[in-house]
Amino acid sequence: MADILIYRIPEKEVVDQTGEFRRTSVPDSTSNFCIANSNKTALYYFHETGDEASYFYSDRVPYSASKKEYLMGGESLINNFDVHGLQKAVYGRVKSVSFDESKCRVMFDELCERYPKTFVYLVSSELFGTWIGATPEVLLSMHGHQGYTMSLAGTKKVQAGEAWDDKELEEQYMVTEFIQNRLLTQDLQQIEKHGPFDIDAGPVKHLRTDFSFYSLDKSAIDIALELHPTPAVAGVPTKIAQDLVATIEPFYRDLYTGFIGATDEKNSYLYVNLRCCQILPGKAYLYVGGGYTSSSIPEDEWEETENKTRTLLDILEKIDPR
Secondary structure: OEEEEEEEOOOOOOEEEEEEEEEEOOOOOOOOEEEEOOOOOOEEEEEEOOOOEOOOOOOOOOOOOOHHHHHHHHHHHHHOHHHHOOOEEEEEEEEEEEOOHHHHHHHHHHHHHHOOOOEEEEEEEOOOEEEEEEEOOEEEEEEOOEEEEEEEEEEEEOOOOOOOOHHHHHHHHHHHHHHHHHHHOOOOEEEEEEEEEEEEEOOEEEEEEEEEEEOOOOOHHHHHHHHOOOOOOOEEOHHHHHHHHHHHOOOOOOOOOOEEEEEOOOEEEEEEOOOEEEEEOOEEEEEEEEEEOOOOOHHHHHHHHHHHHHHHHHHHHHHOOO
């Protein structure tokens, strides 16, 4: 039975294909769709075959931490900031809810309708199971030689009228500085920065800074692998933050915080895999995280992750009320 690939780039038609995802450690120029996992140890490239498709489900059940466990982990993370010289670390959690797995395609269609400005996808393979997402964060888009990326950090409810606080502004600054430095080290031309400014992403809003650049000879995947993972999903310093968080998070991130999208010789649309969930029989596991600094309050970060779950949870509750 074949793997499933369904996706919708903002303002474009839905692509619905069956075929085979293949795992590699190097870019595959013969494929037009790529998924990278959270720490770049796996790249999955899709090859269309048109065979009859089937849904596949992972044998690994993600661990869903209680609020008490999450708060304890957050305190442990903050206590390690000075020891490890951290400026920021992204600490995640998984929220599990009941869900009828036969409604995956219905969920995809609802996400497309609700969030027209996000990249929406549904993928299923024996290699990684079944995942659905609606992510607003562009890692990289390229049109010919012209490239575009963004830093997206800082989160509030859309309804909140208060100004951005120092912690959120600091997050945005760190991610922006990281991306700018990575672009400068890749022999790219005409690098320009615009922002930061507010952007809505369903029930929450973020701070965003845009970058544009010109590339003569580097492929989109090569540039994306240099940018990924950004401090928006890892931390500062990146490797130290990743290693520390991996000892505290009680789950495997897998595709969450990796990147996903379509790419060919002329156009590429690669997105950070946020606002996503993994589907298992009878359950949906929502992956969310918060950016910690030394001044973070774990209770506030918990509330932020709860707000982030609403992107998918609102749809889940609509199509499969329990």
